[in-house]
Amino acid sequence: xxxxxxxxxxxxxxxxxxxxxxxxxxxxxxxxxxxxxxxxxxxxxxxxxxxxxxxxxxxxxxxxxxxxxxxxxxxxxxxxxxxxxxxxxxxxxxxxxxxxxxxxxxxxxxxxxxxxxxxxxxxxxxxxxxxxxxxxxxxxxxxxxxxxxxxxxxxxxxxxxxxxxxxxxxxxxxxxxxxxxxxxxxxxxxxxxxxxxxxxxxxxxxxxxxxxxxxxxxxxxxxxxxxxxxxxxxxxxxxxxxxxxxxxxxxxxxxxxxxxxxxxxxxxxxxxxxxxxxxxxxxxxxxxxxxxxxxxxxxxxxxxxxxxxxxxx
Numbered sequence: 001x002x003x004x005x006x007x008x009x010x011x012x013x014x015x016x017x018x019x020x021x022x023x024x025x026x027x028x029x030x031x032x033x034x035x036x037x038x039x040x041x042x043x044x045x046x047x048x049x050x051x052x053x054x055x056x057x058x059x060x061x062x063x064x065x066x067x068x069x070x071x072x073x074x075x076x077x078x079x080x081x082x083x084x085x086x087x088x089x090x091x092x093x094x095x096x097x098x099x100x101x102x103x104x105x106x107x108x109x110x111x112x113x114x115x116x117x118x119x120x121x122x123x124x125x126x127x128x129x130x131x132x133x134x135x136x137x138x139x140x141x142x143x144x145x146x147x148x149x150x151x152x153x154x155x156x157x158x159x160x161x162x163x164x165x166x167x168x169x170x171x172x173x174x175x176x177x178x179x180x181x182x183x184x185x186x187x188x189x190x191x192x193x194x195x196x197x198x199x200x201x202x203x204x205x206x207x208x209x210x211x212x213x214x215x216x217x218x219x220x221x222x223x224x225x226x227x228x229x230x231x232x233x234x235x236x237x238x239x240x241x242x243x244x245x246x247x248x249x250x251x252x253x254x255x256x257x258x259x260x261x262x263x264x265x266x267x268x269x270x271x272x273x274x275x276x277x278x279x280x281x282x283x284x285x286x287x288x289x290x291x292x293x294x295x296x297x298x299x300x301x302x303x304x305x306x307x308x309x310x311x312x313x
Contacts, residue, residue, distance in 0.1 A: 218277030
């Protein structure tokens with residue numbers, strides 16, 4: 001059985017670590033990003049991976065840096081056969097990549113070489129992709145450029161949001177990781193080089209991108225809303241206040257009126273005119289309030305027929 005050193009930070013990585021532990025794999029240690037202080041009270045928050053590792057009594061390491069041989073003593077102490085990296089959040093220096101006998105492998109949330117980078121799942125949903133998946137790969141010096149090992153496809157539903165796809169891919173990735181480790185140990189996986197000419201990039205989502213303009217086709221607006229949910233969240237402005245857009249549906253129906261105008265309200269939600277078609281907003285989060293059904297906002301007189309939703313104040 002391979003001796004595994006695990007590196008990861010968010011819940012996507014936790015699914016993989018949990019699968020390794022539950023399958024009885026030999027996890028000799030866990031690296032995760034340092035604890036951080038956040039919020040008004042500067043409360044210390046720990047990563048999802050650390051929470052799980054503590055629960056299971058695993059050795060935990062949280063170095064501020066990996067540069068200049070900073071963790072070489074830990075590697076020499078643990079002597080891992082392989083390092084598994086899942087959304088760790090730090091770039092591995094060459095001495096780390098070269099240390100384990102079987103190299104360093106990664107679980108990435110896309111069908112590489114498509115969507116290399118920080119936000120592959122969000123970008124796939126925002127782009128209206130019908131199929132995405134996960135890829136296991138060897139880590140190399142570039143960002144998600146290493147040789148591919150195994151892939152698994154996943155169909156995205158028309159109304160699936162990033163939260164659902166994220167959770168499903170985390171489980172799919174965990175299963176694929178076990179198959180990959182088994183294949184590496186048995187020597188029956190042939191690495192495949194990526195075709196750089198087919199590569200696309202999933203840059204980190206910026207706050208500016210989260211502002212929603214309805215001056216687009218309804219499908220594009222709907223995909224953006226579901227692609228940014230639950231985090232960081234799509235938003236617009238109405239009557240000078242910010243409004244987060246949490247759930248929507250694409251409508252083919254055309255309405256008279258201005259782009260971004262609330263043209264219909266019902267128990268189903270609030271319908272907004274787009275450049276082409278319209279979208280039904282089902283769940284919203286008004287400024288200073290919790291998430292709620294759009295129709296409740298209508299009843300509370302927070303949004304009305306004729307209001308115009310805009311990406312700017």
